[in-house]
Amino acid sequence: MNYPIDKIRGDFPILSRSVNGRPLVYFDNGATTHTPEPVVRAMDEVYADYNSNIHRGVHTLSNICTEAFEAAREKVRAFINAGSLHEVIFTRGTTESINLVANAFGEAFIQEGDEVVVSGLEHHSNIVPWQLLQSRKGIVLKVIPVMDDGTLNMDAFYGLLSEKTRLVAVAHISNVLGTINPIQEIIKASHERDIPVLIDGAQAIQHTPVDVQALDCDFYAFSGHKLYGPTGIGVLYGKEKWLSAMPPWQGGGEMIQNVSFEKTTFNELPYKFEAGTPDFVGAIGLGAAIDYVSDIGLKHIANYEQELFNYAFSRLSDLGKITFYGTAPQRTSLISFLLDGIHPFDAGTLLDKMGIAVRTGHHCAQPLMKRFGIPGTIRASFGMYNTTHEVDALVAGLVKVRQLFG
Numbered sequence: 445m446n447y448p449i450d451k452i453r454g455d456f457p458i459l460s461r462s463v464n465g466r467p468l469v470y471f472d473n474g475a476t477t478h479t480p481e482p483v484v485r486a487m488d489e490v491y492a493d494y495n496s497n498i499h500r501g502v503h504t505l506s507n508i509c510t511e512a513f514e515a516a517r518e519k520v521r522a523f524i525n526a527g528s529l530h531e532v533i534f535t536r537g538t539t540e541s542i543n544l545v546a547n548a549f550g551e552a553f554i555q556e557g558d559e560v561v562v563s564g565l566e567h568h569s570n571i572v573p574w575q576l577l578q579s580r581k582g583i584v585l586k587v588i589p590v591m592d593d594g595t596l597n598m599d600a601f602y603g604l605l606s607e608k609t610r611l612v613a614v615a616h617i618s619n620v621l622g623t624i625n626p627i628q629e630i631i632k633a634s635h636e637r638d639i640p641v642l643i644d645g646a647q648a649i650q651h652t653p654v655d656v657q658a659l660d661c662d663f664y665a666f667s668g669h670k671l672y673g674p675t676g677i678g679v680l681y682g683k684e685k686w687l688s689a690m691p692p693w694q695g696g697g698e699m700i701q702n703v704s705f706e707k708t709t710f711n712e713l714p715y716k717f718e719a720g721t722p723d724f725v726g727a728i729g730l731g732a733a734i735d736y737v738s739d740i741g742l743k744h745i746a747n748y749e750q751e752l753f754n755y756a757f758s759r760l761s762d763l764g765k766i767t768f769y770g771t772a773p774q775r776t777s778l779i780s781f782l783l784d785g786i787h788p789f790d791a792g793t794l795l796d797k798m799g800i801a802v803r804t805g806h807h808c809a810q811p812l813m814k815r816f817g818i819p820g821t822i823r824a825s826f827g828m829y830n831t832t833h834e835v836d837a838l839v840a841g842l843v844k845v846r847q848l849f850g
C-alpha cells in the first residue's frame with residue numbers, strides 16, 4: 445500500500461497555512477504534533493453533544509460521557525497492549541506521569557541511601573522529579589554516561605546497578621539525539637536484579653509500536669500532544685503489582701471510596717491515581733488520535749518516517765560544514781545539528797522568516813548539552829505528514845542562512 449501522504453496532509457488544516465508569507469514547513473514535531481480534523485471533531489462533539497462530568501452522574505449525558513472516557517482508556521490499553529484497564533492511568537502528560545511515579549513509587553519503595561539510575565540524555569522531566577525525591581528523602585541519583593555518538597555507555601550501565609538500585613528510569617528515544625535506547629536490554633538486565641524500570645516514551649509512542657507486555661517494562665509514560673492528540677492529557681502505564689502497592693499522590697474526588705473524618709479509603713485502580721475531574725475531553729481526543737494513527741498503521745508511519753529521516757540526513761550531510769549530534773546506528777525521527785560558526789538561535793530565527801519551524805536551544809536537556817560542550821542545537825523533528833519537499837525547503841533555507849552569515 446502506498447503511503448497516503450496527500451490524504452494525511454489534508455486532514456491537518458494547519459499545514460496549509462502560511463507563516464511570514466511562506467508556506468509553513470513544520471519540523472518541530474518533537475515539541476508537539478499537530479491535530480487532525482477527526483480528533484478536533486471528536487472533542488467538538490463532546491462539547492456540542494454530551495459534555496457532562498463523568499462517573500458520578502445517573503443522568504444520560506453523564507453516562508454517555510463516562511462511556512466515551514472509558515472507551516478512550518480501552519483504546520490506550522489496546523494501543524500499548526497493556527494487560528488490564530487498571531494499568532492505564534490518565535495524567536496531564538509525560539511530565540506528570542513521571543512525577544506520579546517519583547512521588548508514589550518513591551514514597552513506598554525508595555528510602556534514604558537507595559539509588560535511582562537515569563541516563564545522561566534524559567529530558568529534564570526525567571531528571572528533576574528524581575532530584576526532588578533526592579532532596580525529600582536523601583536518595584542517590586546515578587547517571588548512565590552518553591558516548592560521543594549519542595548511545596548509552598552500556599558497560600557503565602551494568603556497573604551502576606547495585607543492590608541499592610530501586611529503579612531505572614530512561615528514555616525510549618532521545619528528544620535531542622534521536623537515539624533509540626536499548627530498552628529491552630536495560631529492562632532484562634534490571635529485572636535479573638529485581639529492579640523495576642520506567643520508560644519515558646514521550647518521543648517513541650508516535651514513531652514506533654509499543655507493546656508494554658512484550659517489553660515487560662514496569663512503567664511507561666507518554667503525552668497525547670506528541671501523538672497527534674490534544675494537550676493536557678497523557679498516560680502512565682504501570683504494572684498492577686506496583687500500582688496497587690503505591691499510595692495515592694494526590695487527594696480529592698474520584699480517587700476515594702469512602703471519606704469520613706475518622707478514616708478515608710481509596711478507590712480501586714486506576715481511579716486511585718486520578719484525583720479530581722480528569723480531562724475527559726482530552727482523553728476522548730487522545731482516543732480519537734489513537735484511532736487516527738492506528739487506521740494508517742504505526743508501522744506504516746514508522747517506515748515512511750525512517751525514509752524521510754534517511755533522506756534528510758543525507759541532504760543535510762551534503763551541505764558540509766555541519767556537525768551532527770547523535771549518530772547512533774539505531775536512531776530515528778529527528779536530527780540535531782549545528783552549522784559551523786553560526787549560532788543556532790540565529791539560524792532558527794532566519795528559518796522562521798522563511799516559514800520553516802525548527803527548534804533551537806537546549807531542548808530541556810541541559811546536562812546533555814554540557815556533555816557535548818554546546819549551548820544548544822538546531823533540531824528538525826519529523827512527523828507523519830512531513831515530506832521530502834519540505835526537507836528540500838529546509839536545506840535551501842540553511843543555504844540562505846549561510847549566505848546571510850557569510
Ligand code: PMP
Pocket residue numbers: 474475536537538539540567569570615617618619644646647667808
Ligand atoms: N520526555 C521527553 C523525552 C520529551 O521529549 C518530552 C517533551 N519534550 C517530555 C519528556 C515532556 O513531555 P510533556 O511536556 O508533554 O510532559
